[in-house]
Each structure stands twice: as structure tokens, then as C-alpha cells.
Amino acid sequence: MTRSILILGGTADARILAGKLAEGSGYRLLLSMAGRTRDPVQQPVPMRTGGFGGSSGLAAFITENQFDLLVDATHPYAARISANAVQAAELTNVPLVSLERPAWKKQLGDDWQNVADVESAMKALGANSTNAFLALGRQELLPFEAAPQHHYLIRSVDPVEPKLAVPNARYITARGPFTLADEINLMSENRIAVIVSKNSGGTAAYAKIEAARQLGIKVLMIERPDLTRAATVPSIDTALATIRHQLSLLDERGE
Template structure:
């Protein structure tokens, strides 16, 4: 039968999964459309939202999706929740590709928080020089602490600019090399790194650089994801789970 996999993407892992699935069936890669300059994708792309869990369930049914693969960002809790609800409603197997979180190693100086707002508060009352490696839509809490200097790195321009007296913007897309991150932290005399526990190798170098320089890291913990579907931690595991789900669907003759 003609299998159809819908990948909820926007991550490097989603792109690699689409590449890995080449030849196994039809693949559609869904992007939320938040990034203005998305990386080139190896499969047909659908941009924009679905209209919540109900809209996604309708899309799964109308487009005869065989397997739903949730390869969104580890902090995309709402999308993952909608995926779990939609997959169950449409009777479609769900595979969630979740990259492992970063863990503390010897020499790290992490202060963990449950939100960006909480992490900003943890910077303290004295002015600091902060490297903010966050998504564009998560920067608003910085405005409650204008006493700090912020170096903001993002893939797309921050528009409108933050209402802050001391802020600089850096446009860049990972992966980032250790030597470059060290040079960046030294050049701007950074004494705190503010980021989310996104995991993965592409942006880990800033943590290694902070460790080497003895810089504090304000680390936002991951949200709790729904306990649904098969959870894979690598692209290969996700591929195997999808192939297995396809085989089961074929056996049932669906």
C-alpha cells in the first residue's frame, strides 16, 4: 500500500528523518512557518498551522496519513499535545522523536529555571552581560530587567526590536563551533548565558565554552511532554519505529 508519513518538523532531526524515509513511502514535512528563512528540506513542505488538534486530526484523515511523526522542538509542548490528541482521534500511529536533553558535567555552573521569566529573575539585581540564545518569541521577559546588557542571537531578525537600553543582535544559524563560541563570549565580556535545554549537538558549544570560562548558565528546563506514542531519541530509532508501524498497518490491510 501507499504509505504517507506526516512529519511535524522545524528541527534538524526532522530534516534528517525525512531524508532517512526517502523511498519508504510518501513524506510530507510540516513547518509552523515561524522561521522566515527555513533550511532547505528534502521533502514536500506544508507551511502553517492546522487549527489545533481537531484540524490536525482532519488533515490526517483527509490525506490518508499512515504514521504521524512528531519531530518538533523539545519546547513545542502545545504542538506535541495536539499531535497526541489528533493521532488518537484519527487512529494513526504516533512516533515522537525527542532529542536527549543536556546534562550537567563537571565544571558546569547551571542555575535551572522553569521559564525564561524565572531565569531572567535569577540573573539578580546587579547589571550583568548576558548572552541570550533564545527564540525570537521568547525574548519579551528580558524587558523586565533592563539593567543588564543582552547579546541576542537568533536565526531571524528580532522585529520589533526589544525595548531595552543595552542590547545587540546577532543573526546566525547553528551548528556553532567551540572556538567561535569562546571568542564570542570573550569579545562581549559575557558573564551569563541564558538558554533553554534544547539538547542536541548543534548549539552545545556555547555550554562547553561557558564551562571553560567559568560562566554561569541560566538553563530553562524542558516542559513535560504527553505520554503518547512511541518515543525515539535518535533519527534511526524513529525510522525503525515508523517502518514497524507501517508494517502493522499493512498487515491490517488499512
């Protein structure tokens, strides 16, 4: 019996996991993306983009397409879709595997200030003008219009449109991962004094944190939201083992 898996993605981990699941497994796989990036990286399995219409819409999609298992491999800050995944799994009685990479831990030499959200990060920049690197998604930049005194460096996969209504902002369009040397050069050339970052975890985006440590740059670290997630697995290999175990249980029960 061919088993079918719906993967909620949008991260490098989801792409890698999908590729590993596709290797000689015989599974029917579908990777779902939110569609926020205009030109996403090519995926190793069939892909759909867009939302589902909440937990009930996701549950209906699972039922209509006869998926046997749901994988949540979305970003650690994708609170809404993760909550919808939990509810949809309960509604459909389909096993859910949630992959959540561990958060970065503060190391010796790091200068971090934890903040609750983007608005808190904007306020923490202070009243005096500073050079700030906004290492955030382009959908999360608007609050910084309330602090036009700063000089902003903004890097995004897609162009920021419209640009922020601030007098001093430099925009860079680039796709990571970036090397430590790249990040040191970028921050040195732009005289960055503070970085605003999410605690994404993993290795793909960590070079900027290492660069900040070496250069003595402060990081305003936006804390992860409290996600409504089932028991999580911390790595791709653990996710693969858990997925195969869950599917074997279905085979044993004849479902």
C-alpha cells in the same frame, strides 16, 4: 501500497529524518513547519507551513490527506503541538512516533542554575547589571524588557523586530550550528557572564554549553516542559526503525 507519513518538524532532527525516509522508500512524505523562521533551511521532502487549528484541525488534515502515520519531531519545548499530535492520533487511530532527543546532562565543570521558564530566568539575572547572552528564540525575548539594567547579547536566525526596549543590547543574525571556537570567541569578546538557554539536547546547539564550561560562565538552564507525548524514541535511527515497524504492522493487518 504507497504509505504516507506526516512529519511535524521545525528541527534539524526532523529534516534529517525526512531525508532518510525519502531515500528509496517510496513513501509519500509531507513535512509540516510552524513557519516561525522567515527563510527556513531547504528541506528534502515536500513541505507545508502554518498551524492546523488545534488537535481537531490536525486530525481533519490527517484524514483528508489519508496519512497512515504521524511523526512528532518538533522541538522539545513545543508543548502545544506535541499535545495536539497525541490527541489527533487518538482521534484518527493513526500510529504516532515521537522523536525526543535526550536532554543535556550537567558535566563536571558546568555551572548551571535550573529555572522553570523565561520569566524565572529573567529574575535570576538579578538586580545588578551583568552581561547576558540570550540563547533563545526571538519570540521569547520580551520578558527581558523588565530587566533593562543588563547588557544583552542576542543571536537569532531572523532579525528581532521590534528590538527590545532596553538601552543596551547587541543583535547578531546568524544560523548555526556554531563551533566551540566560535562560541568561545563570541563570549570572550562580549565579556559574557551568564547564558540563558533552553535544554534543547542534541549536538547542534551544544557548543555554547561547552564554551561556558571552559570559560567558567554560569548558565541559566530553562527546564523542559512536561510534554503530553506518546512513548518517545531518543534518536533518528530508532525513529526510522519504529516507523518501519509501525508501517509493517499496518501491512500485516491489511489497513
